[in-house]
Amino acid sequence: MSIERQEIEKLATLSRIAIGEDTITEVSQRLSSVLELVDQLQAVNTEGVAAMSHPMKATQRLREDEVKEINQREAFQAIAPDTEDGLFLVPKVIE
């Protein structure tokens, strides 16, 4: 299955990855080749087969809602690209 240019642009938006004009054809070719591989699945009869979600059929554990971790804002912000007054800075969103 080949993937159209328009679809690549949509995927780029959904993935938040900028794809340059110069690489869009290449990306489209490579993705098409992977989709061709995974399209083999379509021929398999899976009627009545349950989708597997965990190999040992484990379910999500629940725990008490207790505070166990201490707030480490300074440690976490020390590795951030840009912070001010304990806040993470990004370009202005609202004019």
Place this chain on the structure above:
Amino acid sequence: MHNLTIAELVTGLQSKEFSSVELTKHFLARIAQLDGNYNCLITVTADQALKAAAAADQRLAAGNAPALCGVPILHKDIFCTTGVRTSCGSKMLDNFIPPYNATVVENFEQAGAVVLGKTNMDEFAMGSSNETSFYGPVKNPWASDSVPGGSSGGSAAAVAARLAPGATATDTGGSIRQPAALCGITGLKPTYGRVSRWGMIAFASSLDQGGPMARTAEDCAILLNCMASYDDKDSTCIDRQVPDYSATLGDSIKGLKIGVPSEYFSEGLDADTGKAVRAALAEFEAQGAELVEISLPNTGLSVPAYYVIAPAEASANLSRFDGVRYGYRCEDPKDLQDLYTRTRAEGFGAEVQRRILIGTYCLSAGYYDAYYGKAQQVRQLIQQDFEKAFEKVDVIMGPTTPSPAFKFGSKGDDPVAMYLEDIYTIATNLAGLPGMSVPCGLVEDKPVGLQIIGNYFDEARMLNIAHQYQQTTDWHSAAPEGIA
């Protein structure tokens, strides 16, 4: 000292034949002298290692040393280490210094191990050749024009080149077993849920599993004793007692039923690799095991199912890298969208971007059922193949890879050619089963791996089987030219 096994190093340290500082200096010197040839390490932690070694020596002198006290090891650069850069092989995390340790790292610290550094890997563990690393490829110590395998190529090559006696690694589709095979060492991917994934940077959460690499099965048992644990912080970790993996290494394997899947010996398998694996199977027969022909009919579907499930999970996991809280951020973003899209375009390499796009496609509205849903159903079929097989046999054996280490660039531009490298290893990840690779021969002076697949939580049995094989063969002690 670098030719001693971990078992021998533990004895040597405890009987004061040598100190941990001496040992650590020896390995650090080897890394400084040789790693320029291989590129196994992204970060060397010499100062921390020497400090840890000195502390280990004190504990050894005091006589209250834990299991791995003073033994030098390496961590794959996917495990978060407090205060030490953890890059995951990506430009995105080139400047990331975690404020916490992964549970696996914590376990080794508790056991007194000395960490020499962090090993190179395919970017975000996505690759089978180490060629996708931001830090450049690792060279296979057996043939400098060939890949070490991936994604744990740095760990595997470092153990093969005797830069460390053991290393941690992770396996999502073969990333422990394939590089172990290509570098001629022993590596084990445990049952899904045996080793905590907390602090192990996520690729595909339903498949990722950490495991040990060393030269022998006995050493892998020692490392797994430390690595495996129940962890409250990983909700997929299974609460089940960790056995002493060293205790049963000496058990007899007489009467062991070994399943040999016809699908693992069909077209695509290099003839000489097949011969080496057959010779290993004959060795097990000589030890009293019985070979049983079996079939895993859905093997061929494992690669297509994997390339839906793994990218789908990756696209979700990697959405956290947004240039806001940590990691890379693009220069002068003009608005928030630009910050996200350019950070991710510049911070991720081509293969990672490709997988995010594929994953996004498979999960997007209108395609979810046809791709992700379908792949999860096929995954069930693959698991049922194994279930049926394990009704008749104790373990399954076959080749780890279709051929020995391939040359750099030889898989060309088509990502699918590279994906097929993992044809024999991917099914065990999809089923959540443990698998290991053991050196079983050389083809044109490059190592070949025998794969052992066990039933759930059968790691002790697999290590026992591999250890028994290593008692009567010596492929595991073979060293690349100029190394031993």
